[in-house]
Amino acid sequence: MAHLPPLEFTGNAIRILDQTRLPHAEARLELRDLDAVAAAITDMRVRGAPLIGATAACGVALALRERADDATLAHALAVLGATRPTAVNLHWALARMARALDPLPAGERAEAAAREAAAIIAEDAQMNARIGQHGLGMLRTLAEAGHGRVNVMTHCNAGWLATLEHGTALSPIYAAHAEGIDVHVWVSETRPRNQGLLTAWELAASGVPLTLVADNAAGLLMARGQVDVVITGADRVAANGDSANKIGTYLKALAAADNGLPFYIAAPMSTVDFGCPDGGAIPIEDRAGAEVREVAGRDADGRPATVRIAPDDLPVANPAFDVTPARLITGIITEHGICAPSALHDLPGAER
Numbered sequence: 001m002a003h004l005p006p007l008e009f010t011g012n013a014i015r016i017l018d019q020t021r022l023p024h025a026e027a028r029l030e031l032r033d034l035d036a037v038a039a040a041i042t043d044m045r046v047r048g049a050p051l052i053g054a055t056a057a058c059g060v061a062l063a064l065r066e067r068a069d070d071a072t073l074a075h076a077l078a079v080l081g082a083t084r085p086t087a088v089n090l091h092w093a094l095a096r097m098a099r100a101l102d103p104l105p106a107g108e109r110a111e112a113a114a115r116e117a118a119a120i121i122a123e124d125a126q127m128n129a130r131i132g133q134h135g136l137g138m139l140r141t142l143a144e145a146g147h148g149r150v151n152v153m154t155h156c157n158a159g160w161l162a163t164l165e166h167g168t169a170l171s172p173i174y175a176a177h178a179e180g181i182d183v184h185v186w187v188s189e190t191r192p193r194n195q196g197l198l199t200a201w202e203l204a205a206s207g208v209p210l211t212l213v214a215d216n217a218a219g220l221l222m223a224r225g226q227v228d229v230v231i232t233g234a235d236r237v238a239a240n241g242d243s244a245n246k247i248g249t250y251l252k253a254l255a256a257a258d259n260g261l262p263f264y265i266a267a268p269m270s271t272v273d274f275g276c277p278d279g280g281a282i283p284i285e286d287r288a289g290a291e292v293r294e295v296a297g298r299d300a301d302g303r304p305a306t307v308r309i310a311p312d313d314l315p316v317a318n319p320a321f322d323v324t325p326a327r328l329i330t331g332i333i334t335e336h337g338i339c340a341p342s343a344l345h346d347l348p349g350a351e352r
């Protein structure tokens with residue numbers, strides 16, 4: 001890992017990289033209690049489906065330090081489970097903590113919770129490394145067909161900032177860059193929270209060539225033949241392969257289909273929710289209108305600044321995710337390889 005981790009659990013505190021300050025400042029925050037962890041997830045100071053799952057698991061461990069009775073455990077699970085609805089990794093991680101801790105006597109729960117949270121973190125890093133290797137093969141083939149260069153478009157941030165290491169959508173890109181493949185990334189800014197700036201910050205730090213574009217430039221770039229493949233992350237993949245991801249992903253999938261380009265979702269199996277039959281069953285988070293009315297940045301002196309771009313009385317809608325139907329997805333890159341959206345049930349560990 002050539003960077004400080006976005007999440008560190010010391011046992012008495014959770015140290016995160018405050019992603020609302022990036023890319024202008026690398027500020028770390030120490031979260032010392034359950035409410036601070038819940039607020040950090042809700043306010044997206046820590047974000048990204050796998051990362052919020054791992055953070056919530058650490059939050060349970062933190063909550064049980066003082067008291068670990070049934071009521072305390074139930075309260076911690078409920079508070080953290082209410083932070084964000086769409087990313088299934090959050091709910092998967094909390095369910096896993098409940099399974100591990102419920103049967104134990106209260107006196108054993110705090111130590112067991114720390115162990116389980118550490119296991120989730122370690123497993124996440126392994127899964128994403130494998131996603132990178134499986135996606136690497138696909139990028140290598142495209143680069144060979146493209147006279148050595150491959151142009152990837154991505155949306156939002158599904159890099160190491162959204163996971164524990166490697167990322168999901170960015171993992172194949174990092175692997176290709178490390179192998180010496182001439183990979184260039186079109187980075188979509190991703191209004192309104194502009195997580196594309198996080199992707200640009202990550203890629204620039206790793207020396208991966210990139211171009212930041214407004215979200216609405218994606219279709220033209222694809223129509224001009226400047227994009228070879230689109231890869232995004234996911235927050236929840238339904239049993240039939242429909243995939244929820246950051247708002248705007250669906251539009252990129254439509255443009256990719258219209259231009260005959262492959263569109264891949266990169267996600268570990270912990271992001272697949274076999275309890276969701278299709279995309280219609282995936283809860284879509286609606287966030288505060290202020291996120292659309294404002295843009296966060298920095299002033300001329302480099303200090304954090306928020307600029308109001310729309311009046312307070314303007315009606316605003318701010319759905320934070322959309323669903324890309326399986327018919328628009330070429331393949332899903334998981335730790336087991338690249339599979340058709342309809343073949344998820346055949347993968348190891350798939351819930352029947």
Ligand SMILES: CSC[C@H]1O[C@H](OP(=O)(O)O)[C@H](O)[C@@H]1O
Pocket residue numbers: 047048049050155156157158159162163167168169195232233234235245246247320
């Ligand atoms: C590797 S999952 C990243 C996934 O999570 C992001 O959502 P948010 O920034 O709101 O937490 C986005 O949908 C990414 O694709």
